[in-house]
Amino acid sequence: MDWGMKNRLSQIIKPDTNRTVMLAVDHGYFLGPTSGLEEPAKTIEPLLPYADSLMLTRGVLRVSVNPGSSTPIVLRVSGGNSILGEDLSKEAITVSVKDAIRLNVSAVALSIYVGSKYEHQTLKNLATLVSECEEYGIPVLAVTAVGKEMVRDARYLSLACRIAAEIGAHFVKTYYCEDFQKVVKTCPVPVVIAGGKKIAEKDALKLAYNAVKDGAVGVDMGRNIFQSKDPVGMIKAVRQIVHENAKPEDVFRSLKL
Numbered sequence: 001m002d003w004g005m006k007n008r009l010s011q012i013i014k015p016d017t018n019r020t021v022m023l024a025v026d027h028g029y030f031l032g033p034t035s036g037l038e039e040p041a042k043t044i045e046p047l048l049p050y051a052d053s054l055m056l057t058r059g060v061l062r063v064s065v066n067p068g069s070s071t072p073i074v075l076r077v078s079g080g081n082s083i084l085g086e087d088l089s090k091e092a093i094t095v096s097v098k099d100a101i102r103l104n105v106s107a108v109a110l111s112i113y114v115g116s117k118y119e120h121q122t123l124k125n126l127a128t129l130v131s132e133c134e135e136y137g138i139p140v141l142a143v144t145a146v147g148k149e150m151v152r153d154a155r156y157l158s159l160a161c162r163i164a165a166e167i168g169a170h171f172v173k174t175y176y177c178e179d180f181q182k183v184v185k186t187c188p189v190p191v192v193i194a195g196g197k198k199i200a201e202k203d204a205l206k207l208a209y210n211a212v213k214d215g216a217v218g219v220d221m222g223r224n225i226f227q228s229k230d231p232v233g234m235i236k237a238v239r240q241i242v243h244e245n246a247k248p249e250d251v252f253r254s255l256k257l
């Protein structure tokens with residue numbers, strides 16, 4: 001890995017703890033105005049100081065984040081579908097690497113849909129993106145998206161994460177599951193977990209705790225932060241778990257719910 005690539009990756013996965021709290025607010029790319037993200041700038045602004053990086057689309061980045069911000073950007077560069085479309089897995093690369101560089105991003109993110117109708121297309125997207133990004137030292141985050149019919153178990157998620165890493169993703173985002181240690185152990189690059197649908201705050205904190213305990217380098221969490229009654233309290237609590245190994249029950253008490 002060259003210097004630029006390592007430098008960008010260390011802007012996201014903090015070298016002092018080797019962990020990261022990424023804030024995901026890219027949901028609108030196929031879900032439109034997701035609950036809690038109707039006005040992205042308002043959601044993002046109070047949370048930004050506590051995020052190690054912000055994951056979003058270029059459209060929202062341009063109008064919702066102050067260019068003076070020093071928070072590293074992980075830019076979603078895949079899409080082209082919607083919740084109403086033919087098949088969620090029918091994604092393309094939606095942003096050129098040139099534009100990602102112009103936006104000064106620290107990494108780019110793309111979804112792969114292993115086992116879905118357009119699996120091949122999404123894996124080819126990943127291969128193309130990695131090859132282009134290698135030229136400029138930009139890390140690629142592969143997001144192991146799952147179709148409605150996919151079981152989120154260790155067998156399936158290990159398959160998806162390992163394929164992403166084999167194609168050349170520099171880090172992988174997946175879901176927490178039973179036997180998650182197996183997913184991490186068989187994936188040769190760092191793994192972060194998505195939060196998934198909104199659940200009780202206590203459970204979301206446990207999820208983050210278990211994920212890092214089982215080897216994840218952190219979280220790329222969205223709805224369980226910005227849909228909480230106390231979004232700032234939640235991201236602060238998640239930070240304590242991820243970076244300081246705090247216990248969920250201890251940080252839960254500080255939430256204003």
Ligand code: R5P
Pocket residue numbers: 024025026027055111143145194195196197220221222223224
């Ligand atoms: C989904 O494809 C998006 O990349 C989301 O950013 C991701 O699911 C993480 O957000 P959440 O924690 O809300 O699941």
